[in-house]
Amino acid sequence: MAVGKEIRTKIGSIKNTQKITRAMEMVAASKMRKTKDRMLATRPYSKKIGQIIRHLAQANPEYKHTFLIEREVKRVGIIVISSDRGLCGGLNSNLFRKTLSQIIQWEQTNIEVDICTIGAKAFGFFGGLKANLIGHVAKLGDTPHQHDIVGIIKLMLDAYLEGSIDELYVVSNEFVNTMTQKPTFEKLLPVVAHELEPRLNGHWDYIYEPDAKEVLDHLLTRYVESIVYQGLVENNACEQAARMVAMKSASDNAGNIISELQLIYNKARQASITQEISEIVAGAAAV
Amino acid sequence: MTMTVHVDIVSAEKEIFSGLAEMIFAPAELGEVGISPRHAPLISRLKPGEVRVKVSETEVYPFYISGGMLEIQPHLVTILADTAIRAKDIDEAAAIEAKTRAEEALSDKSGKIDFTAAQAQLQEAVMQLRTLDRFRKRGS
Numbered sequence: 010m011a012v013g014k015e016i017r018t019k020i021g022s023i024k025n026t027q028k029i030t031r032a033m034e035m036v037a038a039s040k041m042r043k044t045k046d047r048m049l050a051t052r053p054y055s056k057k058i059g060q061i062i063r064h065l066a067q068a069n070p071e072y073k074h075t076f077l078i079e080r081e082v083k084r085v086g087i088i089v090i091s092s093d094r095g096l097c098g099g100l101n102s103n104l105f106r107k108t109l110s111q112i113i114q115w116e117q118t119n120i121e122v123d124i125c126t127i128g129a130k131a132f133g134f135f136g137g138l139k140a141n142l143i144g145h146v147a148k149l150g151d152t153p154h155q156h157d158i159v160g161i162i163k164l165m166l167d168a169y170l171e172g173s174i175d176e177l178y179v180v181s182n183e184f185v186n187t188m189t190q191k192p193t194f195e196k197l198l199p200v201v202a203h204e205l206e207p208r209l210n211g212h213w214d215y216i217y218e219p220d221a222k223e224v225l226d227h228l229l230t231r232y233v234e235s236i237v238y239q240g241l242v243e244n245n246a247c248e249q250a251a252r253m254v255a256m257k258s259a260s261d262n263a264g265n266i267i268s269e270l271q272l273i274y275n276k277a278r279q280a281s282i283t284q285e286i287s288e289i290v291a292g293a294a295a296v
Numbered sequence: 297m298t299m300t301v302h303v304d305i306v307s308a309e310k311e312i313f314s315g316l317a318e319m320i321f322a323p324a325e326l327g328e329v330g331i332s333p334r335h336a337p338l339i340s341r342l343k344p345g346e347v348r349v350k351v352s353e354t355e356v357y358p359f360y361i362s363g364g365m366l367e368i369q370p371h372l373v374t375i376l377a378d379t380a381i382r383a384k385d386i387d388e389a390a391a392i393e394a395k396t397r398a399e400e401a402l403s404d405k406s407g408k409i410d411f412t413a414a415q416a417q418l419q420e421a422v423m424q425l426r427t428l429d430r431f432r433k434r435g436s
Contacts, residue, residue, distance in 0.1 A: 053311040057304060057374050061339075061367045068337070155308075218326050218340035227341060228365055231376075235308075 016274040020267055027263035033096070034256035041187070041249035044151060048184060048239075048246045055239035062232050065225075066202040068214050072221040075170055076229045079199050084121040086143075086165050086174035087112075090181035090240045091131035092248040093147055098255035100182060100247060101130045104192040108180050111194060112140075123174055125161050127241060143168070151245060155238050162234055169198055177233070181240035182247040188254060190247040195240075197233050301333035303349055303373045305359060307380040312359060313349060320373055321348040322366050323423075329366075331373055338368040344420045346383070346427040347375060356434070358383035360427040362420055383431035386424050395421035 066077065089108060091101050112122050125144040126132045132145050144164045149157050168174045177198040182190045217224045300316040320331045323345030329338075347359045361377035368374075398418035402411070 050310050051308065053304075053306045054308050054376065057306050058365075058376055061365075061374055061376070064337075064367065064369060065339075213337055216336060216338040218324055218338065224339050224341060224365075228339065231365070 013274045013277045016270055016277065020270050020274065023263050023267050023270070027260055027267070030256045030259040030263060034253055034260060037249045037253035037256060040151060041246060041253055044242070044246040044249050045184070047152070048242045051235075051239055051242055055235045058228075058232050058235050061228070062200055063202070065215070065228075066200045069212050070214050070221065072217075072225070074222070074225045074229060076198050076225075077200050079201060080172075080175045082120055082175045084123065084174050085115060085176040085178060086123045086125065086168060088125045088127065088161070088165060088177070088179045088237060088240075089131040089135065090179065090237070090244045091126065091128035091134075092244065093129040093149070094248075095130065096255065097248050097252040100190060100251040101134070104180060104182055105131070105134050107192045107194065123168065125165055127158060127161065127237075128244075149241070153238070153241050153245070155234060158237055158241060159234065162230075162237055166230065166233065179237055179240050181244045184243050184246045184250065187250045190251055195236070197236060200229070200232075299333040301331070301335075301371060301373055303375070305347065305349075305361075305375045305377060305380055307361075307364075307377040309379070312377070312380045312382070313357065315351065317349045317351050317373075318353075319350040320375075321346075321350075322375060323347070323361075324366060331368055334370045335368050335373075337370070338366070340366045342366050342375070342377070344416075344423045346423065346430065347377075347380075358427060358431050358434075360386055360424050381424075383427050386428045388425070388428055391421050391424040391428070395425065 070077070087108065089104070091104060095101070115122055121141070123141050123143050124135050126135055126142065127146050127149070129147040132142075132147055135142055136145075144161045146158060146161050165174070165177055169177055176196065179195050179197055181193060181195075183193045185191050215221075298318050300318055301320075303313060303315060303317045303320055304311070305313040318333070322329055322331065323343045324340040325343060326340075328345075329340070342361060342364045344362050345360075347361055349357045349359070351357065359377075360381045360383060361375070362379045364375060364377040364380075366373075366375050394417060398414050398421060401414040402418065
């Protein structure tokens with residue numbers, strides 16, 4: 010029976026798509042659990058080092074490290090952390106939109122921007138624009154290592170030390186929960202005292218062992234590395250969560266379309282049977 | 297009541313210890329330091345070695361750390377370890393093996409090995425074993 014052949018092939022192809030999206034949903038769900046565990050495992054360290062750095066910003070050190078001194082801003086550096094793959098809803102595009110609006114704001118005040126990207130999507134996006142891309146890493150996989158991003162961070166820190174950039178930011182997605190990921194803009198350098206932080210009273214400074222420069226160099230580099238790494242791990246968890254949600258809604262949509270098409274197909278089939286019967290009956294009556 | 301200070305020990309992988317203590321001992325770069333509550337602010341690098349947290353007269357928790365940073369505020373002590381292990385979880389066999397390997401590497405005079413790396417490995421293994429040893433002595 011030739012009826013509804015197109016509809017049947019269409020239903021078949023949507024079913025195939027649905028199989029794929031459902032499989033991707035399940036893969037993302039299991040990966041999300043793993044990446045989320047990893048994110049939660051490294052969170053205490055980056056929280057603590059952040060706390061120490063904020064204490065440090067309130068100290069009155071004799072030795073002023075370059076990373077602690079605010080300069081007039083002529084050029085800023087941004088590290089953009091994105092995923093390597095697409096099909097994860099609006100995760101990357103929300104992040105890029107936020108970044109872009111900030112960049113435009115800077116450009117209006119004649120501040121130039123240097124960009125380092127982590128992840129293939131960010132590279133594709135900012136590489137396509139006339140942005141000043143100075144560094145890039147991608148394909149770090151689901152278990153990124155700290156040494157993978159050391160190079161790109163060194164690039165930015167050296168630029169900061171040389172004075173070619175005056176501020177350093179990191180942009181990444183924050184994992185709020187499975188349904189929500191928030192694009193965040195975080196200032197890494199220079200380290201300045203936070204207004205909301207409870208004040209540590211009095212004029213005080215740390216005792217440094219062995220000496221201030223060495224310890225602060227080590228600590229501040231470690232701080233930047235750990236915050237960027239945390240951003241990367243967190244972005245990974247976000248990616249899987251966003252993909253899971255996106256694929257779930259894709260599977261649901263496919264299901265809706267299939268049931269609609271099935272209804273149309275059934276109606277057409279029934280109409281053709283009815284027509285055939287009435288033709289036969291009419292034929293018999295004519296005899 | 298004795299004075300206490302809040303202690304947090306975190307490694308790159310997880311939070312190891314968080315709570316109040318009467319005194320903390322840590323292997324700072326320039327020698328071991330003992331930290332009482334209301335210590336002056338201090339930042340130091342840590343060498344591989346043993347961190348002991350004295351929670352009360354009878355309760356002392358030993359940890360092994362492979363190096364890291366120490367921050368002291370009068371009311372708060374934070375230890376950021378590269379890796380940290382509770383003393384009772386130290387893998388003795390692995391530590392002994394690492395020690396032998398590092399010693400072999402050091403005695404290899406062909407100059408093919410990275411001397412500083414081997415020395416650091418040896419120090420880590422020795423400190424792990426020492427931490428475990430002391431933990432056992434105290435336990436018995």
